[in-house]
Amino acid sequence: MSAQNPFExxxxxxxxxxxxxxxxxxxxxEDADPATTDELRxxxxxxxxxxxxRVELALQAHPETRPALGRKPRPARKLRRELELELVxxxxxxxxxxxxxEPIDLHRLPDHSLDDDPIFRTAPTSIAEKRDT
Amino acid sequence: MWRADDEALLxxxxxxxxxxxxxxxxxxxxxxxxxxxxELPVPPHPRASGMVALVRESAEGERxxxxxLDGDRSALHACITPASMxxxxxxxxxxLALFFSAIGxxxxxxxxxxxxxxxxxxxxxxxxxxxxxxxxxxxxVASDALSDAEQxxxxxATPLAHLRKLADTGRVTAGERSRDAQLALRxxxxxxxxxxxxxxxxxxxxxxxxxxxxxxxxxVDEARQECRRLRLGILDxxxxxxxxxxDVATGQSPNAEHMKLLDEVVETWEWADRDxxxxxxxxxxxxxxxxxxxxxxxxxxxxxxxxxVRPVVDSLVERVASEPAMxxxxxxxxxxxxxxxxxxxxxxxxxAAAKRAVEICPTHRNGRLVxxxxxxxxxxxxxxxxxxxxxxxxxxxxxxxVELALSLWKTGKRLHQAIDILxxxxxxx
Numbered sequence: 001m002s003a004q005n006p007f008e009x010x011x012x013x014x015x016x017x018x019x020x021x022x023x024x025x026x027x028x029x030e031d032a033d034p035a036t037t038d039e040l041r042x043x044x045x046x047x048x049x050x051x052x053x054r055v056e057l058a059l060q061a062h063p064e065t066r067p068a069l070g071r072k073p074r075p076a077r078k079l080r081r082e083l084e085l086e087l088v089x090x091x092x093x094x095x096x097x098x099x100x101x102e103p104i105d106l107h108r109l110p111d112h113s114l115d116d117d118p119i120f121r122t123a124p125t126s127i128a129e130k131r132d133t
Numbered sequence: 134m135w136r137a138d139d140e141a142l143l144x145x146x147x148x149x150x151x152x153x154x155x156x157x158x159x160x161x162x163x164x165x166x167x168x169x170x171x172e173l174p175v176p177p178h179p180r181a182s183g184m185v186a187l188v189r190e191s192a193e194g195e196r197x198x199x200x201x202l203d204g205d206r207s208a209l210h211a212c213i214t215p216a217s218m219x220x221x222x223x224x225x226x227x228x229l230a231l232f233f234s235a236i237g238x239x240x241x242x243x244x245x246x247x248x249x250x251x252x253x254x255x256x257x258x259x260x261x262x263x264x265x266x267x268x269x270x271x272x273x274v275a276s277d278a279l280s281d282a283e284q285x286x287x288x289x290a291t292p293l294a295h296l297r298k299l300a301d302t303g304r305v306t307a308g309e310r311s312r313d314a315q316l317a318l319r320x321x322x323x324x325x326x327x328x329x330x331x332x333x334x335x336x337x338x339x340x341x342x343x344x345x346x347x348x349x350x351x352x353v354d355e356a357r358q359e360c361r362r363l364r365l366g367i368l369d370x371x372x373x374x375x376x377x378x379x380d381v382a383t384g385q386s387p388n389a390e391h392m393k394l395l396d397e398v399v400e401t402w403e404w405a406d407r408d409x410x411x412x413x414x415x416x417x418x419x420x421x422x423x424x425x426x427x428x429x430x431x432x433x434x435x436x437x438x439x440x441x442v443r444p445v446v447d448s449l450v451e452r453v454a455s456e457p458a459m460x461x462x463x464x465x466x467x468x469x470x471x472x473x474x475x476x477x478x479x480x481x482x483x484x485a486a487a488k489r490a491v492e493i494c495p496t497h498r499n500g501r502l503v504x505x506x507x508x509x510x511x512x513x514x515x516x517x518x519x520x521x522x523x524x525x526x527x528x529x530x531x532x533x534x535v536e537l538a539l540s541l542w543k544t545g546k547r548l549h550q551a552i553d554i555l556x557x558x559x560x561x562x
Contacts, residue, residue: 005178008178008180009178011180014270014273014274015273015274017274017276018278051275051278051279052275052279052283052287054274054275054278055271055274055275055279055284055287056287058270058274059267059270059271059291060231061180061231062177062178062180062181062183062184062227062228062231062232063180063183063224063227063228063270064180064183065183065184065186065187065224065225065228066145066148066180066182066183066186067141067144067145067186068141069138069141069142069145070136070137070138070139070141070142071138
């Protein structure tokens, strides 16, 4: 009997009453296949719709007297030395500049201040100037 | 880093391992470990390992568990099979009741199953006597869905429920003298052992006058009465077909068919471990058959009948001789012995049977008459054995027999013949 006792089968606490039982079984249904869902529904009915049957099954279930389990250990943090190096980590990657085509001699670019920049000189500097133009 | 949580998990796994080992020990014969010829039934749900957890709460239990983990499980077995369950906490009693019930259901032999069921019964009786755990559990699970009266009824019925279930299963097949029915009879017959194991005899209570007295819990009497009722139900089913056939045969002249039916009753008696109720049934049915054969002077058939029922009659006679409560059955047992006395081929065996009949029922008319007549016969044999002049020893022996015969029954042809011969040789009785 105990192998099929729904309290044991689904790890239910008889003391939680119909509400707690329903909540727990609902959680199980979410991940269950159709056959298991049918089984869950049948056990739910036995445990919640028939109080006398619920009591009988509770009496036939081993009481939960195992000490509670604690938390699982946290997953271990990976240390730098534990990282595995790949080839990409060792090879010098090309620069962005070289990827643009002709190499640009950055030293030959004129060094103008923004004040001398013709783009900024032709644009109106204020709304008033813009109205006048 | 070893945490307390890891320790808790280790304990749980150890307890599950110990539970599985206890399960194997109780179900498998020793030779199984060398040559596992059959698969053992699946152990109970891991939640049952809470039983081991509770045992380990005591220092003695923890020691037993450590020994068991090292390979020696004898101490742990002793923890779950105490001589008295008085000191056990209710949750542990609940575990034991379910665990041993499962063992009984799965046990490979009747004797192991019987022992397990008796232990389960003991645990349930102890829970019933304890008085708070079961009501608390029922109330918590049922909450408002059942009335107080319904809850009380469940609490009252629970301690004996598994015995009723065992009996119901046995009763169905009792007519075939099945293993299930035989097992149920054996378990129910050992209710006193279960009560003793439960420790409910040892309750002490302070009465109104302040004096502590030993009392037994009400469940003790209820358990005995219920087990008796259940056993009678099984036996009734086991004998009902034979009863019907004997009823049908009542109007007929006793014949070989009657003997065959009586023989089957004897087989049922053996199957039921020589139960008194079957003895009573057999004697009640055999007596009218015996009288009919006796009155018709059908000695061969009567001799056959006394032979068939002999072991049952002997058992009933022993009960009557040793148990005052069996007094109402003394007359019937004595009459069966009288039939036997008449049918024995040797005088010494005749006298032994007749003497026994009078011993167990001193007022039995037929017993006294037949015994007296046989004593007289023995006296005559002694007086005639020496020829014309009996020896003194023979005269003394005959006198003794005649005097005893006179104390039982004063008339009888043989008795007066013996008295006459004794007087002729100068011996007065």
